[in-house]
Amino acid sequence: MSKVAERKARLHEQLIEAAETRIEAHSVGRLHARDLAADVGCSIGTIYNLFDDLDALILxxxxxxxxxxxxxxxxxxxxxxxxxxxxxxxxxxxxxxxxxxxxxxxxxxxxxxxxxxxxxxxxxxxxxxxxxxxxxxxxxxxxxxxxxxxxxxxxxxxxxxxxxxxxxxxxxxxxxxxxxxxxxxxxxxxxxxxxxxxxxx
Amino acid sequence: MSKVAERKARLHEQLIEAAETRIEAHSVGRLHARDLAADVGCSIGTIYNLFDDLDALILxxxxxxxxxxxxxxxxxxxxxxxxxxxxxxxxxxxxxxxxxxxxxxxxxxxxxxxxxxxxxxxxxxxxxxxxxxxxxxxxxxxxxxxxxxxxxxxxxxxxxxxxxxxxxxxxxxxxxxxxxxxxxxxxxxxxxxxxxxxxxx
Known part of the structure; x- marks a missing residue:
């Protein structure tokens, strides 16, 4: 796996984990991309590069x-x-x-x-x-x-x-x-x- | 009942009926005060005069x-x-x-x-x-x-x-x-x- 692909795969995993933590703490209705971006230290654009939308991340x-x-x-x-x-x-x-x-x-x-x-x-x-x-x-x-x-x-x-x-x-x-x-x-x-x-x- | 009280009671009933019609047609998630106001011909302020909030109307x-x-x-x-x-x-x-x-x-x-x-x-x-x-x-x-x-x-x-x-x-x-x-x-x-x-x- 290239360095870029590796970083992508790691971010993909980190975002799912961050979403899981936030959903468990605050409920799914209060999940926002900007919070997740801050959690893992990426841009909001990167989230939508890795997932079609927040629904996909929630799935x-x-x-x-x-x-x-x-x-x-x-x-x-x-x-x-x-x-x-x-x-x-x-x-x-x-x-x-x-x-x-x-x-x-x-x-x-x-x-x-x-x-x-x-x-x-x-x-x-x-x-x-x-x-x-x-x-x-x-x-x-x-x-x-x-x-x-x-x-x-x-x-x-x-x-x-x-x-x-x-x-x-x-x-x-x-x-x-x-x-x-x-x-x-x-x-x-x-x-x-x-x-x-x-x-x- | 005074004329004003009568009109209030009638509007109260009309708004519940309008909300019922809209909920059945479009689901509760798409109920908006501005639509209801248009339905019964009153102002949005009148709705909040008769009901604490949309939740009360939904109840x-x-x-x-x-x-x-x-x-x-x-x-x-x-x-x-x-x-x-x-x-x-x-x-x-x-x-x-x-x-x-x-x-x-x-x-x-x-x-x-x-x-x-x-x-x-x-x-x-x-x-x-x-x-x-x-x-x-x-x-x-x-x-x-x-x-x-x-x-x-x-x-x-x-x-x-x-x-x-x-x-x-x-x-x-x-x-x-x-x-x-x-x-x-x-x-x-x-x-x-x-x-x-x-x-x-």
Whole structure:
């Protein structure tokens, strides 16, 4: 790699890290190019030389967040030492809640940042999102033997929507949300009851 | 009522209606006082004379939306002619999905419009939100006899979060969402399976 290419690659990485730090500290809505330029010591023009726009930079941060969720999900299941699929599903739900609560703004950037309607979502972001579902699909398959795989996939996404909806409404302190201190317990109750329903089907 | 008070009350109502029309047509993010002033033929100053700020005006629109959801929920249950609590729960889920899909922007204003962190939520908005849960709690109680009423209340909110999360992720066309044309069917599957789980508990 030439010196120029090396410097470009390093700046690219530094800007993503600076954006991540700022988003976590102040929320995605308060991310400004001039602050990032000051953080890494480059011009605003350099940022737009390396990224199409701030949305593109935010997508890089989102991808890192998705990877981190992927990692904590995999680790949390390994940590339980459990083999029961239901225990894995409960652990995944709790892990997702914990991640959202402790990384409020990074998690918010994933879901609350609205891209322009015609903004093309890069394939690597889509793959990062899809890869999370394999964690849920794996134990879920155990309780949906013989079901249409499309239904299993939809149900994994619905269970994610359930926990995600509970976390969102809770964190935004909507009246419709569950109190934050009851979130983990209630998530477990919902997952256990749902799986009981699958078993009874 | 004096002529002046009458005119004020009429303008108050007209502005809420104009805001509702504009939010439904263009989304809450594109609501501007100058457009509303032109719509009803008053000055921008008059708007801020009648409402503290645009957030206050949006809350009035949100309250009307909550009341409309309340009405369609009550009517949808009456329309089924069913007495089975599970049928009522499924109907409520489907009705909520349909309302969100057909009133995309009004529904969005309820949940996507972020009030400033310290903005006081008026009591009448809170009550409008809470009143929706009685629809869910009523049939749910049937399947949770003997449970702590706090758990029943939390579960009603969790089931709302589930359907709400499914609708949100679906409407935003997130990869994590369920395809919009499968939303109603999948909502029904989730509610039926969950209730089966309650019955098996």
């Amino acid at each position: 890089h941060v989102s991808f890192r967040t998705l990877k981190r969720i992927d990692t904590v999900m995999a680790e949390s299941i390994a940590d339980t030492g459990e083999t029961e699929p239901l225990a894995h599903m409960v652990t995944l739900g709790r892990t997702y809640c914990d991640f959202a609560v402790t990384n409020r703004n990074l998690w918010g950037a994933l879901f609350e940042h609205a891209l322009p309607a015609d903004y093309p979502l890069p394939g690597w972001v889509l793959e990062g999102q899809l890869s999370l579902f394999r964690h849920i699909e794996k134990p879920l398959t155990h309780y949906m033997k013989g079901s249409d795989p499309m239904l299993v996939g939809r149900t994994a996404r619905s269970l994610f929507s359930m926990v995600h909806g509970m976390v969102s409404l809770s964190l935004e302190r909507r009246v419709s949300g569950v109190n934050l201190d009851m979130l983990n317990e209630q998530t477990e109750f919902m997952i256990r009851t749902f799986v009981k329903g699958l078993e009874a089907s | 009035h629109v949100s309250f009307r939306t909550l009341k409309r959801i309340d009405t369609v929920m009550a009517e949808s249950i009456a329309d089924t002619g069913e007495t089975e609590p599970l049928a009522h729960m499924v109907t409520l889920g489907r009705t909520y999905c349909d309302f969100a899909v057909t009133n995309r922007n009004l529904w969005g204003a309820l949940f996507e419009h972020a009030l400033p962190a310290d903005y006081p939520l008026p009591g009448w908005v809170l009550e409008g939100q809470l009143s929706l849960f009685r629809h869910i709690e009523k049939p749910l109680t049937h399947y949770m006899k003997g449970s702590d009423p706090m758990l029943v209340g939390r579960t009603a909110r969790s089931l709302f979060s589930m359907v709400h999360g499914m609708v949100s992720l679906s409407l935003e066309r997130r990869v994590s969402g369920v395809n919009l044309d499968m939303l109603n069917e999948q909502t029904e599957f989730m509610i039926r399976t969950f209730v089966k789980g309650l019955e098996a508990s």
